[in-house]
Each structure stands twice: as C-alpha cells, then as structure tokens.
Amino acid sequence: MTQTRETLSFKPGEVILYPGVPGPRDRVYRVLEGLVRLEAVDEEGNALTLRLVRPGGYFGEEALSGTERTYFAEAVTEVAVEALPKEPRPEELLDLVAHLAQALSESYRRIERLATQRLKNRMAAALLELAETPLAREEEEGLVLRATHDELAAAVGSVRETVTKVIGELVREGYIRSGYGKILLKDVKGLKELAQSRGEGR
Amino acid sequence: MTQTRETLSFKPGEVILYPGVPGPRDRVYRVLEGLVRLEAVDEEGNALTLRLVRPGGYFGEEALSGTERTYFAEAVTEVAVEALPKEPRPEELLDLVAHLAQALSESYRRIERLATQRLKNRMAAALLELAETPLAREEEEGLVLRATHDELAAAVGSVRETVTKVIGELVREGYIRSGYGKILLKDVKGLKELAQSRGEGR
Numbered sequence: 001m002t003q004t005r006e007t008l009s010f011k012p013g014e015v016i017l018y019p020g021v022p023g024p025r026d027r028v029y030r031v032l033e034g035l036v037r038l039e040a041v042d043e044e045g046n047a048l049t050l051r052l053v054r055p056g057g058y059f060g061e062e063a064l065s066g067t068e069r070t071y072f073a074e075a076v077t078e079v080a081v082e083a084l085p086k087e088p089r090p091e092e093l094l095d096l097v098a099h100l101a102q103a104l105s106e107s108y109r110r111i112e113r114l115a116t117q118r119l120k121n122r123m124a125a126a127l128l129e130l131a132e133t134p135l136a137r138e139e140e141e142g143l144v145l146r147a148t149h150d151e152l153a154a155a156v157g158s159v160r161e162t163v164t165k166v167i168g169e170l171v172r173e174g175y176i177r178s179g180y181g182k183i184l185l186k187d188v189k190g191l192k193e194l195a196q197s198r199g200e201g202r
Numbered sequence: 203m204t205q206t207r208e209t210l211s212f213k214p215g216e217v218i219l220y221p222g223v224p225g226p227r228d229r230v231y232r233v234l235e236g237l238v239r240l241e242a243v244d245e246e247g248n249a250l251t252l253r254l255v256r257p258g259g260y261f262g263e264e265a266l267s268g269t270e271r272t273y274f275a276e277a278v279t280e281v282a283v284e285a286l287p288k289e290p291r292p293e294e295l296l297d298l299v300a301h302l303a304q305a306l307s308e309s310y311r312r313i314e315r316l317a318t319q320r321l322k323n324r325m326a327a328a329l330l331e332l333a334e335t336p337l338a339r340e341e342e343e344g345l346v347l348r349a350t351h352d353e354l355a356a357a358v359g360s361v362r363e364t365v366t367k368v369i370g371e372l373v374r375e376g377y378i379r380s381g382y383g384k385i386l387l388k389d390v391k392g393l394k395e396l397a398q399s400r401g402e403g404r
Contacts, residue, residue, distance in 0.1 A: 040314050042400075048317050050310045064296065065303035070310060093295040094266065100302040101267035107309035108252045108272060112242050114316035115250050115359025157317025198244075 005082045007032065010075035017060055017073035026063035027083035028096065031055050034079035035133045038071045039154055047154035051103060052076075052133055058084075058099050077134045114157055118199025123166050125195035126155040127176070131185060145183040207284045209234065212277035219262055219275035228265040229285035230298065233257050236281035237336045240273045241356055249356040253305060254278075254335055260286075260301050279336045316359055320401025325368050327397035328357040329378070333387060347385040 008029075010016055016029070016036065036053040050071050053059045062069045084092060113122050127145065130136060136145045147155075153163040167183075170176045175191055177184040185191060210231075212218055218231070218238065238255040252273050255261045264271045286294060315324050329347065332338060338347045349357075355365040369385075372378045377393050379386040387393060 038310075040310065042318065046318075048314060050313055051306075061299065061303035062307065065300040065307070067304050067307045070307065070314075090292050090295065093292065093299060096299055097263065097295060097302065098267040100299065100306060101263035102269050104253075104302060104306055104309060105264065105267075105269045105272065107306060107313065108240075108242065111252055111309065111312055111316060111359070112250060112272075114313060116244065116248075157313070 007080055007082050010034075010079040010081070012075055012077055014075045014079075015072055016075060016079070016081070017069065017071075019069050019071060021068045022060075022062045022066060027060060027086075028058055028063050028088075029060045029073075029081040029083055030058050032080040032082055035076040035135065036079055036081070037074050037076045039074065040071050046159060047150070048157050049151075049154045051106065052129065054133060056099075057103070058096055061096070061100060116198055119156060119158055119162065120166050120169060121194050121197060121199040122156045123152065123163070123170065124175070124191045126152065127183065127185060128188070128191055128195055130155065131188075139184075141184055143185045143188065145185065146181060147183060148181050209282055209284050212236075212281040212283070214277055214279055216277045216281075217274055218277060218281070218283070219271060219273075221271050221273060223270045224262075224264045224268060229262060229288075230260055230265050230290075231262045231275075231283040231285055232260050234282040234284055237278040238281055238283070239276050239278050241276065242273050248361060249352070250359050251353075251356045253308065254331065256335060258301075259305070260298055263298070263302060318400055321358060321360055321364065322368050322371060323396050323399055323401040324358045325354065325365070325372065326377070326393045328354065329385065329387060330390070330393055330397055332357065333390075341386075343386055345387045345390065347387065348383060349385060350383050 031053050033055055036059055037049055038051040038053065038059060040048045040050055042048075051059075059073050084096070088096065113125060117125075130145055130147060131143055135147060136143055149160045149163050149167065152167070153160045156163065167176070167178055171178050175187045175194070177186055233255050235257055238261055239251055240253040240255065240261060242250045242252055244250075253261075261275050286298070290298065315327060319327075332347050332349060333345055337349060338345055351362045351365050351369065354369070355362045358365065369378070369380055373380050377387075377389045377396070379388055
C-alpha cells in the first residue's frame with residue numbers, strides 16, 4: 001500500500017455511498033479497518049443486507065462497470081477506507097477480481113439459503129457470519145455479538161417481528177442467549193449444524 | 203480478440219464446469235456464443251439458477267480467487283467459449299472486473315426478489331430475464347420462450363409443482379400463453395409491472 005493514498009474515515013451509522021448511477025468522481029473503495037454493510041432499503045424502510053465488507057474487501061465497484069448502484073454502503077463500526085486510483089495497477093486489479101469473485105460466491109450462497117432454507121436455519125447462518133466481523137467479541141462467557149433485531153432482520157431478509165420469534169426459539173433451544181442488543185453464541189457447533197441444514201419444508 | 207486463442211464448443215445440456223476447488227489448470231471463461239447457466243443442485247436434485255451468462259460475459263472466476271465452486275456451469279444452447287490466459291492483460295482484467303460488478307449487481311437484485319417478492323412477481327421477472335437470452339425468439343404471434351417448468355422452477359428458486367400453479371395463474375390472467383415447453387409472452391408491459399411490484403404480503 002502506498003502511503004500517499006488518501007484515507008477516508010467514517011463513524012458508525014454514516015452513509016459512505018448512496019444508491020444511484022455512478023458519476024465520473026466515483027471510486028472503488030478498499031476497506032482498511034472496520035465493517036461496511038451494503039444494504040437495500042425499500043419504500044417502507046425495511047433494510048436488506050446484501051453484503052458485509054471486511055478489511056481487505058472492496059465496494060463501490062460500479063464505478064468501474066457503470067452499473068446503477070441499488071444499495072447504501074454504511075459504516076457499521078468506525079471505518080477507514082482508501083480509494084482505488086482511476087487506473088489501478090494490474091496487481092490491484094487482480095486483487096479486486098479475486099475479491100469480487102469471492103463476493104459473488106457469497107451471494108450465490110445467500111441466494112441458495114433464501115430459496116431453500118427455513119428462517120431459523122438462515123438465522124443460524126447469519127449469526128455465524130456476523131460472528132466473523134468486528135461486531136463480535138470474545139468475552140468471559142463466550143462469543144458475544146452486538147446486533148439489534150432490526151439488524152438481524154436485514155441480515156436474513158425478514159422483518160423484526162418474525163425475527164424476534166425465531167430468536168426466542170433459538171434461546172429456548174439453548175443455541176444462544178439474548179438481551180440488550182447483545183447475543184451470546186452458546187452453542188456454535190449446534191448453530192453450524194443448523195446453518196448447514198435446510199429445516200423442515202421448503 | 204486474438205485469433206490464436208483456443209475456442210471450446212459445447213452442446214446443449216453439456217456440463218462445462220463442475221463444483222469443487224479450482225485446480226491449477228482451471229481458467230476463467232468468456233462466452234463467445236450461446237447461453238451458459240450456473241446452477242446449484244441439492245441432494246434431492248432440485249436445481250437453482252444462480253446466474254445466466256450471455257455472450258461477452260465471464261464465468262469460472264474462482265480460478266483467480268481460489269474460492270470453491272459450488273455450482274455447475276452448463277451449456278443451455280450451443281455454446282462457444284474462450285479461456286482467459288493465466289495472466290490476463292490489464293484491459294482484459296478491467297473488462298472482467300466490469301462484468302463481475304454487473305454480475306454482483308444482478309445477484310443483489312435476485313437476493314432482494316427472493317427476500318421480498320411473491321413467487322408470481324418473481325416469475326414475471328424470471329420470464330423477462332429469460333426473454334433477453336438466446337432461449338427467446340420473436341415469432342409471428344410474439345416473443346416466444348423455450349423453457350420447461352423445471353427450468354422455470356430453477357430460475358425462481360421453487361419446485362415444479364408450485365411453478366405449474368403460478369404459470370396457470372399467469373395464463374388465466376392473460377400475461378402469457380403456455381404449452382409444449384414454450385411460453386408466449388402476450389403482455390410484456392404487464393409482466394414488467396408485475397416484476398416491479400412486491401405482490402401481496404411479504
């Protein structure tokens with residue numbers, strides 16, 4: 001990484017990119033620190049998480065394709081990003097290609113989950129995905145996740161009321177403990193099994 | 203395009219790539235002619251279309267990222283592809299980046315549809331997407347699509363029985379005509395409206 005590149009910083013909740021057709025000043029961004037969430041928001045304000053971008057990952061790739069951006073890119077934690085130059089070097093392009101291929105692959109898995117898994121199983125997968133972001137912290141009692149039910153609804157493509165019910169089930173069945181915007185992952189192995197199975201019905 | 207590059211040809215139904223971790227001989231492919239379908243298949247044999255790749259598009263990008271491939275790439279029509287060299291030129295990489303960004307953007311839309319739209323509305327969107335592939339042909343009576351109910355089920359992430367019901371509804375409501383693996387898009391404008399709305403409930 002070149003030291004002369006500009007680094008931009010954002011606070012939790014700040015919007016980094018808005019939906020729209022990318023203009024000539026738009027850039028592709030690389031996350032240096034923190035967590036960025038790409039999310040679509042419908043007319044009623046329901047959010048749907050499309051992708052989480054961790055350090056080393058990129059977003060805003062529409063600047064290179066000209067495709068209309070349909071999502072908000074939002075800082076979930078304190079975030080630092082750097083802008084890629086208009087004409088990236090070949091090794092930067094290769095790194096970007098690898099990241100986009102990985103992102104596509106994650107999208108495919110999300111499509112599969114939405115098409116075939118029950119909400120409870122998708123929720124287990126979402127909790128495990130979030131557990132690998134800066135939102136999770138190893139505490140005395142175990143792995144603790146900071147996430148509201150609204151955020152979990154966006155992660156699984158559902159609404160808060162339904163999510164609250166499913167979280168209640170997972171608590172009763174001993175997979176997690178929940179309270180005050182925090183979720184303790186009590187049984188990671190069990191969650192992994194849930195995340196890998198389809199659940200009853202289709 | 204350089205004339206010395208190797209072109210590979212496939213017949214309808216032939217598998218071009220199998221699921222698995224890409225090996226050192228794996229390449230990224232660019233579609234020159236025809237239609238390639240990327241699809242996941244579960245243990246019960248249910249297929250789910252993840253992406254359609256048209257001429258000018260790429261697939262097999264895991265060769266550059268090392269990500270495990272979870273799908274089959276299958277020739278839907280007669281297909282011709284060329285393999286990208288191990289070390290693509292910068293302009294080829296830029297073209298690949300633009301295509302992957304576009305593919306990601308299409309995935310996001312698919313995720314949104316699965317999370318928020320009713321099956322009938324998703325079906326309208328799938329029919330319109332297929333109408334822009336070599337599976338569609340302008341005939342005397344209008345735009346005709348060659349697609350079985352199994353293929354439509356894979357396109358919307360459902361199963362054949364349910365799809366047959368929804369196709370029946372669309373026929374009764376005058377949007378399409380259906381028979382012998384062919385679908386006539388009678389009311390493209392109406393289908394577009396359906397594809398853009400959510401449908402009742404969530």
